[in-house]
Amino acid sequence: MRESELLEHIERRSRVLAGRGGVEVGPGDDAAVVRLTGETLLTVDQLVGGRHFDPAKTSVDEIARKAVARSVSDIAAMGGRPVAGLATGCLPRGCEFGDALFDRMFHWALHWGCPLVGGDISVSDGPLVLTVTVAGRVHESRGAVLRSGARAGDSVYVTGALGGSLVSGRHLSFEPRVEEAAWLCGLLGDRLRSMIDLSDGLGRDAARVGRASGVRVRLEAAALPLHRGVADWRAGASDGEDYELLFTVERGAMVPACCEATGTAVTRIGTVVAGTGCVIVGESGEEYGAENLGWEHSG
Numbered sequence: 001m002r003e004s005e006l007l008e009h010i011e012r013r014s015r016v017l018a019g020r021g022g023v024e025v026g027p028g029d030d031a032a033v034v035r036l037t038g039e040t041l042l043t044v045d046q047l048v049g050g051r052h053f054d055p056a057k058t059s060v061d062e063i064a065r066k067a068v069a070r071s072v073s074d075i076a077a078m079g080g081r082p083v084a085g086l087a088t089g090c091l092p093r094g095c096e097f098g099d100a101l102f103d104r105m106f107h108w109a110l111h112w113g114c115p116l117v118g119g120d121i122s123v124s125d126g127p128l129v130l131t132v133t134v135a136g137r138v139h140e141s142r143g144a145v146l147r148s149g150a151r152a153g154d155s156v157y158v159t160g161a162l163g164g165s166l167v168s169g170r171h172l173s174f175e176p177r178v179e180e181a182a183w184l185c186g187l188l189g190d191r192l193r194s195m196i197d198l199s200d201g202l203g204r205d206a207a208r209v210g211r212a213s214g215v216r217v218r219l220e221a222a223a224l225p226l227h228r229g230v231a232d233w234r235a236g237a238s239d240g241e242d243y244e245l246l247f248t249v250e251r252g253a254m255v256p257a258c259c260e261a262t263g264t265a266v267t268r269i270g271t272v273v274a275g276t277g278c279v280i281v282g283e284s285g286e287e288y289g290a291e292n293l294g295w296e297h298s299g
């Protein structure tokens with residue numbers, strides 16, 4: 001299938017979108033027209049064959065799903081809901097599954113509420129590269145939840161469990177925590193102080209919250225919820241690609257042990273103190289710098 005045919009295929013596939021949600025004009029014109037009110041979240045992420053998935057072992061559906069899910073997870077991390085998306089693909093020369101890939105990206109984007117309203121495609125001698133942009137709306141009463149809102153005294157929580165995402169294949173099938181984020185925003189309002197999604201490993205991402213907020217995130221190794229088969233807290237804090245939410249909550253605010261909307265576990269794993277970055281406290285009280293535990297995306 002040539003590029004021009006593929007683009008036509010994408011346009012045909014997405015004409016159904018006009019009138020859905022905030023989409024007034026979908027693909028086919030020079031740009032889409034989307035009705036958004038209030039503050040809009042925007043994020044973009046790239047998925048590269050050989051780096052973010054193994055081209056020999058990953059299905060077309062899994063590649064498409066992960067490309068969309070990563071950007072949806074970033075919208076969730078801000079407490080928002082996805083509303084529309086854009087996707088581009090640079091396909092390896094001779095690639096036979098371009099139409100199927102875009103079909104599945106359409107499917108997953110609609111599934112998470114952000115229909116793809118435009119796309120572009122090219123061919124190169126390089127690996128498969130997909131870029132997905134997602135727009136989202138902030139929570140109606142809480143507004144955007146930033147990394148920079150943590151304060152000394154906050155409690156630190158994480159959704160779900162950590163570790164082993166790449167080995168287990170969970171990095172291809174994780175559920176972006178959109179419902180959990182909306183539930184937390186509604187439940188806690190401004191007592192939900194800061195939030196981030198865990199893409200590069202708990203230690204590294206928690207340190208980002210610490211630096212952005214001018215505080216130190218102090219995590220307890222023994223409290224980390226680990227997936228079955230994860231060797232120890234070091235692996236849980238450094239494996240990466242968990243796509244769980246790490247968030248901090250004002251001291252004294254009650255947080256249930258699981259999300260009422262989805263049943264996802266919510267675990268308290270530490271406290272925010274004065275300082276900067278993140279440390280993980282071992283069982284004997286020894287402190288480990290959390291930053292060098294993180295998995296390096298660009299490595």
Ligand SMILES: [Mg+2]
Pocket residue numbers: 073074077196197198199
């Ligand atoms: Mg993120």
